[in-house]
Amino acid sequence: MPDGAQPVLDVRELKTVFKIRGGEVHAVNDVSFDLKPGELLGVVGESGSGKSVTMMSLLGLLPSPPADVRGGTVTFDGQDLLKVDAETLRMTRGGKIGFVFQDPMTSLNPVYNVGMQIMEPLRKHMGMTKKQAAVRAKELLELVGIPDADQRLKDYPHQFSGGMRQRVMIAIALACDPKVLIADEPTTALDVTIQAQILELMKELQERLGMAVIWITHDLGVVAGIADRVVVMYGGQIVEQAPTRELFKNPQHPYTRALLKTVPRVSGGREDRLEIIEGQPPILAASPTACPFRDRCDVAIDRCAHENPQRYDVGNNHDAACFYDARTGAPRDV
C-alpha cells in the first residue's frame, strides 16, 4: 500500500454515547483512524471495547435513541458521513461501503432465496435490470467460491452451512464493487477449518479487487494472518496503532503486551502457567478522565488516574496511548 496516499476513509474524534435508564454509556471516546486505499486494517478488542459500535456509528446503523453520535467527522468520498442526508447515507451503505456481519444466520432474510438478496443491492444501487442482476449474482457466487452457483441462487439461507452463508454475505457486500468493506467478526461464529477457508478467500478477493477492508476481530491470530495495519481498542478508545509486524514485534501499550502473553499457542514453547490480566474491563459510565486500563495495568503511575493519555507517536508509524514508554522502561517525559 502506498504510504501517504489519500485515505479513503478518515475518522476523527468520533464519540458515541448510549442513553440507558439512569445514565449513559460512553461506548466510543474520541476514536480517530484512517483507512488507505487497498489496505486491510485489523481492529482488535474484547467485547465492549467499542469496536463494533465505532463502525456502526460511522454508517449511521445505530438506532437513535438510545445511541447518540455526539461528535467527530467521518470523511468518505469528500463528504462527512455524519452530516449527509439519509438518502446519501443509504446509497453509500451497501453501495460504496459494504458490510459483513458476524452472524450470517441472523443477517440474511430467511424467507427470501439468496439470489433475491444478492440482487437487491444490484438493482437498488446500480440500477440493473432483473436479468443483468441475475447474471451478476451468479458471477458473485462464483467469485466467493460457491459451487453450482446457478442452482444455489434459488436456495434459501437455511439450506447453506455456516461457512457457505458467510460466503453469501460476502458476495452481497461485494455486489456493488465497494471501495471499503467493513467486516465485523465475520469468522467468529465459524469453525477453525472453515475460518481458514474464509480468511484465504478474503485475502485473495482483496488483492484481486483492490478494495480497502476493515476487519474487526477479537482474535490476535486472525489479525496476524491478514492485516496490514492494526488498531487495538480498549474501553471505547484506541490504545495502540501500528503496522502488523511492528505491533507483534514491538507492542508498546501494556494492554497489548498483556494480551499477547495471555493467549496460549499451538506451536512453540508451552507456558506452565498462563499469564493473566487481573480484573475486569471498565464500565464506561462517564466521559473518561483517566486511563481506562489503569486498574489492570502493571506499570500504572499516579498520573494515569488523573489524565487520559493521548496517543504518543513512537516511530515506524506506530503510536500508543500510554504515559509509560516501553522503549525506555520509564514514564514519558511529556
Place this chain on the structure above:
Amino acid sequence: MFDDTKPATKLVEVNNLKMHFPIHSGLFRRHTGDVKAVDGVSFDIYQGETLGLVGESGCGKSTCGRAVLRLYDITDGSIVVDGDAIGDVRQKDLRTKRPTMQMVFQDPQASLNPRMTVQAIIQEPLDEHTNLTKAEKREKVLALMDQVGLNRKFSGRYPHAFSGGQRQRIGIARALALNPKFIVCDEPIAALDVSIQAQVVNLLEDLQREYGLTYLFISHDLSMVRHIATRVAVMYLGKIVELAPREELYAEPLHPYTKALLSAVPEPDPDLHDTMERTILTGDVPSPSNPPKGCNFCTRCPAVMDVCKQIEPEYREVMPGRFVACHHYNDVTTTAEQTAASEASDRQSLRNGA
C-alpha cells in the same frame, strides 16, 4: 502437569459409547433414521489428569461429555466412573453417584437460574445430596466462594449482577460443592473474553492441583487445550480419530484431520503466517444422520485413498499411548487381524499402564 509421575489408575473408562438421536418424520412420526451424534467412542481418563476433547461444532464432543455423565440415556456402550458401571443404570438409581461426577457448562448465562441468588445456586447440590444444617451449608457456600475467587459479600446477589468470568466461577463453585472426583467442563471458556479466559483456566488448574480433580475438558480452542490437557482426543463426526499425549499430538499429529485442524489455527505471529504450510480443507462436515461410507473423513481428506471410501478404519494404538483411526497407519490387511492386533495392543497398554 503430571509429566513426571504418570497416574496409573483409571477413573473413567468409556467403551464403544454410542448416542443416537432418533429422527421421526411423516404423518405418523415414524422412526426414519438416527442422528449418530456419538458413534462408538472409547477412551479412558486417568486419575488426576485432564483429557482434552477437541473438535469442530457438531462433531459430538458436547454430546459425548453429557453422555458420559448419563445426562442422556445412552444408545449403546459402557461407562465406568470410579469403579461403578453407570452405562445402563436407571436415572433414579444414579442419584447416589451424582456427587462424584459434576459438570461445568458452556454458557454461564443460561446455566444459572436468574431468579436464584448466588448463595441458593451454590447451595442447591448441598440441599439435594447432604444432610447438613442450614448454618453448615451457609458456611460451606462461603468457603466455596472463597475458593473460586468470588467475594463473600456478594452471596446475596443475583447472576445478572456478575460479569461473564464471575458467573463461570459461580458455575465452578456449584460443581465443586459436593467434592466431586470427576468434572466434565463443556467449553467453560468459550463465552468469555480473551483476557478473562486465562483467569478461569488458571482457577481450574489450581483446583485440580488442590483437590486431585480429574477433568474431561471439552473445547474447540486447540491452543487452550494444549495448555490445560494431559492427553488430547480429537473428534470428527461422532468418532474419535486420534488420541495422544499432549506433546506428541501437537508436535507430530498423525491423523490427516488433526493435521488440518492444527494448521488452521491462526497464530498471533505474522512471521509464522508467511512461513507455515497450511492445509485448507475443502467442503463442510457431512451430516451425522447420513455419514459417508468408509472413513467419516474421506469426503474432505487431502490424503484420501480408495480403501478409505470402502472400509472404515480401525481405531487402534499405533504407538504406545497413541491411538489413531486412519488407513495410513494400517499395515494389517484383514479386519479380523486388525481387531486382533488392536486387542493385543490394548492388553499391552494395560500391562504397561499398570
